[in-house]
Every structure is written in C-alpha cells, then in structure tokens.
Amino acid sequence: MALSRSARLAALTVAAASFCLIAASPAPEPGADGIGDTYFPQLGNGGFDARHYDLDVAYNPDTDRLDGRTTLTARATQNLSSFDLDLQQLTVTRVEVDGRRADFTRTGDEIVVTPRGSIRKGHTFRAAVTYGGVPEALSGPIVFGSDYGWMKTTDGVFVACEPNAASTWFPSSDHPSDKATYDIRIKAPKGLTGVSNGRLVDTYDTKGGQTVHHWRESKPMATYLATASIGKFDVKSGRTPAGTPIYVAIDPVLANSNGVDVYAVTAEATDYWSRVFGPYPFEETGAVVDDMPQAGFSLETQSKPSYSAVRNESTIVHELAHQWFGDSVSVEQWQHIWLNEGFATYAQWLWAEHKGTQSAHDAFLAGYNSRPATSSFWQTKVGDPQRDTMFASAVYQRGAMTLQVLRERIGDKAFFKLLPAWTKLHRYGNARTSDFIALAERISGQRLDGLFDTWLYTTGKPSL
The missing domain is CATH 2.60.40.1730 (tricorn interacting facor f3 domain)
Structure with missing residues (x-):
C-alpha cells in the first residue's frame, strides 16, 4: 500500500526526531x-x-x-x-x-x-x-588490630567482613x-x-x-553484612515470644560457655527492640556462635549476628540493635559510622535501664567521669573519625553519650518518638549524620546543631 505525501512527511519527521534522540x-x-x-x-x-x-x-x-x-x-x-x-x-x-x-x-x-x-x-x-x-583474612589497624573477613577455624570458616x-x-x-x-x-x-x-x-x-x-x-x-560461616554447629530454631522466626547455631565446643543462653537472650532482645525501635526489619533473627577467639570481635551480620565466642548478654543486645541501626538503616559513607556504633552502644545502656541495673544517665556519667580531659579519648571527632580509627572506643562511647545528651535536651517523649521514626524513614536505605540531626530537630522543634557540633565534631572534653 502506497503512503500519501502527508504520511511520508510525518514518517520522515518521526525518523528525524528519533535520530536526534539517538545522537543526543x-x-x-x-x-x-x-x-x-x-x-x-x-x-x-x-x-x-x-x-x-x-x-x-x-x-x-x-x-x-x-x-x-x-x-x-x-x-x-x-x-x-x-x-x-x-x-x-x-x-x-x-x-x-x-x-x-x-x-x-x-x-x-x-x-x-x-x-x-x-x-x-x-x-x-x-x-x-x-x-x-584460597581466601585470606585481612588485617591491620582498622578492626581493633584483629584479622577479619574469611577466617579459618578448626572445622571450617568464620566470616565477618566489616x-x-x-x-x-x-x-x-x-x-x-x-x-x-x-x-x-x-x-x-x-x-x-x-x-x-x-x-x-x-x-x-x-x-x-x-x-x-x-x-x-x-x-x-x-555486602559487608553477608556471611557464609561453615562448621559443626548445634542448631536451635523456633519463634520468639512475639512470633519472629529465630535460628541460632552454636559451635558445640562453646555450649553453655559463660552461662549465657544465646537463644533466650536473642529472642527477648529482638522482641524488646521491636517495641523500642520499631518493627523488626528482617524475616528471621538469630545468631552464629563459633570458636574463633583470635578474631576478638562480634559482628552484626544481617539477621544472624556472628559471635567469635560466646560473649555476654550486653554484646548480644548490642549486635541485635544493629539490625535496625547499621543493617536496615546503613551509613551512606563510612565516616558516619557512629550512626551504627553509637546507637548500638546506647542500646546497651537502654537494656541495662530496662533490666533495672543502671540508668542510661548513670552509664553516661560513669563514662564521662572516668576519662580526664587529658585523655586521648576526647580527641576523636566522632562524626568523622578517619579510616584507621573508625572503630575507636570514642565512636562507640562518645557516640552513645551524644544520644544521652540529646535525650536529656529534648525529653523522653520526643527521644523515644525519634528512634522509631528514624528507622522507619530510612528503612532498608542509607543515611548521613545530617539526616539524623534534621529529623531530631523536626520532631523536637529545637535547634540542635550546637549540641551535635560539640559532641560529634569538636575535640576536647565537653562541659556539662
């Protein structure tokens, strides 16, 4: 069928437009x-x-x-x-x-x-x-001077990659x-x-x-939260009292070590943090406990924190808090690492407060008063601690102190509204310190830039 002159012109116009788009x-x-x-x-x-x-x-x-x-x-x-x-x-x-x-x-x-x-x-x-x-573990000053990554054990491997x-x-x-x-x-x-x-x-x-x-x-x-730990494990699975599936794998060499019931604490803490921080973000909770004492650390591997030995209740609640702060809400760049570690450390203080053993206020004062103004602890800029010191104790402890100072400034009602609002706003995403400051100011109705500048970005021991 032959095209009319007008149809041919229209076709040429479309072709010319397409060519321009391709060329551009x-x-x-x-x-x-x-x-x-x-x-x-x-x-x-x-x-x-x-x-x-x-x-x-x-x-x-x-x-x-x-x-x-x-x-x-x-x-x-x-x-x-x-x-x-x-x-x-x-x-x-x-x-x-x-x-x-x-x-x-x-x-x-x-x-x-x-x-x-x-x-x-x-x-x-x-x-x-x-x-x-043959994978080799990494080493150096970053992770407490310890090896990390793909680490050989007596019967397999312990994989913790941050x-x-x-x-x-x-x-x-x-x-x-x-x-x-x-x-x-x-x-x-x-x-x-x-x-x-x-x-x-x-x-x-x-x-x-x-x-x-x-x-x-x-x-x-x-990626750093992925794991493939391999070995002989005693496995216990079920559901937490609130209904979250749980899977705990423990090296039989460490069974009942330190008297810590990893399964019970994991179940209890998962449910408690779900009430404080917002709904649990993943399909399953749990733990991998392996006989790897030379690693010297634990890691918040997503859905199943990895413990290089049976630690203690406080370590378990720390790593589980990371499921919200670090895993679901992850840093946009590594300089914001306090958003992971400061929050998980503060969760340890909240857990002690929940259990009635010490208030978060007293935990703050104990840490503050135990370090003189001359301590190198106060020289770390928590909001940008630098690569080789990104896991310095100040990132954990001064990060947690920052949250307690914030809580006392804005009050419990605003503070405990802020935490689940943060995890909901950035659920499964990434965030920066400035995002947290902006949300804290919006919820509290206060200007807080001075507080965060003092506690996160200024060296020296802040006055109270």
Missing part, C-alpha cells in the same frame, strides 16, 4: 572504579546499581580452597562500555554478561569487565563471574551504599553446616558427599 544520547563510558567514599575511595563501583546477588560457593576445609560463581543482577545508571567489580586475591576464570562471554582484566582489587556490546542506561543486566582460590572484606570471597560492589538482595548456596563436606543470612530455603546432599545449604535474604543488605 551520551556515548558509553566505563563505570567508575569506586563510589568516592573518603575512607575507601575504590570500594563500590559506579555506573550500575546492584539489585541481587546469586552466590554459589563450595569450600574444602582440608585445602582451604573456595570455588565460586557469583551472578550479579544490576541496573545500569549510565551507558556503560565497561564496569568494575571488587574482588581481592581470588582468581577469575570466566565472566559472562547476559549469557555472553565477556572480556575482563585485573587492576589490583578491581575486575574490569568489558561486555561484547555496550550496556544502555536503564538496562537490567546479569554478570556471572567464575572464580576460585568494613571492606566481603570482596575477599565474592565479587561485588563492596560498599554499604549499594545494597541488594541475596541467594547464597554454601557447599561443604557432609557433617558441616553452612549458615548465612535470611532464611534457610533448602538443604540437600550431592552425589559427591557434600551438603548444600541455600539461604535467601529477601531484604536489601550491604
């Missing part, structure tokens, strides 16, 4: 090799937004070898000619993008992936990386500002249990004499 579209460019965090400039990656990780990891405790395949589903935020993934130490053997083999190179801890064709902005793509090797060690065992955009959901399948010799985040959706044995545990975290999670 930015040319594909490489994604950035980091998000620009001042503490870890190359953590995370630019050019895409991670949406989901599908992890298949197989671990042999006899050789300490890890073999994995990670499939990342992501959405391009620009026209991409290539993009980076963070991966430390391990050897990559194959990369595919949307089912087609892609070229890749390595620059330090960055894997640069170049797909066969460019990826247009807004396109959801899948990058599958096959890799393997702040930058997730990329020691899977390729990722390794920064808390780029959250995603997860499916994690852990393959290990029969008799060992692989414990991870979220809920256990399947367990099955392979013909090769191994067992696979498949976990699913359906809520957004920062």
Whole structure:
C-alpha cells in the first residue's frame, strides 16, 4: 500500500526526531572504579546499581580452597562500555554478561569487565563471574588490630567482613551504599553446616558427599553484612515470644560457655527492640556462635549476628540493635559510622535501664567521669573519625553519650518518638549524620546543631 505525501512527511519527521534522540544520547563510558567514599575511595563501583546477588560457593576445609560463581543482577545508571567489580586475591576464570562471554582484566582489587556490546542506561543486566582460590583474612589497624573477613577455624570458616572484606570471597560492589538482595548456596563436606543470612530455603546432599545449604535474604543488605560461616554447629530454631522466626547455631565446643543462653537472650532482645525501635526489619533473627577467639570481635551480620565466642548478654543486645541501626538503616559513607556504633552502644545502656541495673544517665556519667580531659579519648571527632580509627572506643562511647545528651535536651517523649521514626524513614536505605540531626530537630522543634557540633565534631572534653 502506497503512503500519501502527508504520511511520508510525518514518517520522515518521526525518523528525524528519533535520530536526534539517538545522537543526543551520551556515548558509553566505563563505570567508575569506586563510589568516592573518603575512607575507601575504590570500594563500590559506579555506573550500575546492584539489585541481587546469586552466590554459589563450595569450600574444602582440608585445602582451604573456595570455588565460586557469583551472578550479579544490576541496573545500569549510565551507558556503560565497561564496569568494575571488587574482588581481592581470588582468581577469575570466566565472566559472562547476559549469557555472553565477556572480556575482563585485573587492576589490583578491581575486575574490569568489558561486555561484547555496550550496556544502555536503564538496562537490567546479569554478570556471572567464575572464580576460585584460597581466601585470606585481612588485617591491620582498622578492626581493633584483629584479622577479619574469611577466617579459618578448626572445622571450617568464620566470616565477618566489616568494613571492606566481603570482596575477599565474592565479587561485588563492596560498599554499604549499594545494597541488594541475596541467594547464597554454601557447599561443604557432609557433617558441616553452612549458615548465612535470611532464611534457610533448602538443604540437600550431592552425589559427591557434600551438603548444600541455600539461604535467601529477601531484604536489601550491604555486602559487608553477608556471611557464609561453615562448621559443626548445634542448631536451635523456633519463634520468639512475639512470633519472629529465630535460628541460632552454636559451635558445640562453646555450649553453655559463660552461662549465657544465646537463644533466650536473642529472642527477648529482638522482641524488646521491636517495641523500642520499631518493627523488626528482617524475616528471621538469630545468631552464629563459633570458636574463633583470635578474631576478638562480634559482628552484626544481617539477621544472624556472628559471635567469635560466646560473649555476654550486653554484646548480644548490642549486635541485635544493629539490625535496625547499621543493617536496615546503613551509613551512606563510612565516616558516619557512629550512626551504627553509637546507637548500638546506647542500646546497651537502654537494656541495662530496662533490666533495672543502671540508668542510661548513670552509664553516661560513669563514662564521662572516668576519662580526664587529658585523655586521648576526647580527641576523636566522632562524626568523622578517619579510616584507621573508625572503630575507636570514642565512636562507640562518645557516640552513645551524644544520644544521652540529646535525650536529656529534648525529653523522653520526643527521644523515644525519634528512634522509631528514624528507622522507619530510612528503612532498608542509607543515611548521613545530617539526616539524623534534621529529623531530631523536626520532631523536637529545637535547634540542635550546637549540641551535635560539640559532641560529634569538636575535640576536647565537653562541659556539662
């Protein structure tokens, strides 16, 4: 059928407009090799937004070898000619993008992936990386001078990755500002249990004499909160009195150690914090308690805090408070770490107050009075403590002091309205100190910039 002259002109006009749109579209460019965090400039990656990780990891405790395949589903935020993934130490053997083999190179801890064709902005793509090797724990001054990350135990591994060690065992955009959901399948010799985040959706044995545990975290999670701890565990599961599913795995070597009932305290604290901080943000609560005393720390791995030994009740309530402050509401950049640690430490004071052993006011005074003005404790700027001292005691204790000073300034009614409002406003997202100050001012109706400047950003011991 022939077109009329007017129809031909209309078609040409549409074609010309389409050509202009194509011509105006930015040319594909490489994604950035980091998000620009001042503490870890190359953590995370630019050019895409991670949406989901599908992890298949197989671990042999006899050789300490890890073999994995990670499939990342992501959405391009620009026209991409290539993009980076963070991966430390391990050897990559194959990369595919949307089912087609892609070229890749390595620059330090960055894997640069170049797909066969460019990826247009807004396109959801899948990058599958096959890799393997012997992961090594990281060390240095950041985490209390301790090793952290993928740490070998007598019967498996203890995996606790804050702040930058997730990329020691899977390729990722390794920064808390780029959250995603997860499916994690852990393959290990029969008799060992692989414990991870979220809920256990399947367990099955392979013909090769191994067992696979498949976990699913359906809520957004920062990479450093992912875990794949493997070993011999005594497992107890059920529900808290308020109905939240609970899963606690304890190394039998540590059974009844210190007289702490980890299951009971976890259940009680989960329910109590749900009343104080707002609804529990994840599908399951719990704990992983492993015989790893050389780690010297515990971590708020999402939905199941990881304890390197049986600690104490106060440590358990601290790590569970992190499920709201740090896990659900995560820092936008690492300089805001007091929003995690100061809040979780203050939760310990609230727990003591709840139990009637010490008021938060008295806990504040005890910490304040025990440190003279000459103490180096008062020289840390809590609101920006610097990379190597981001876990300094002041970030925890002076951070908690800041919250008690705030509580006494604005009153209990406004303060206990503020906490659940904060966790609701930024649920499953990221936030900065300035966001918290703004919300505190809005709820209290007071100007609070001076208070926060004194307690978070000014060195020296504040006067009361």
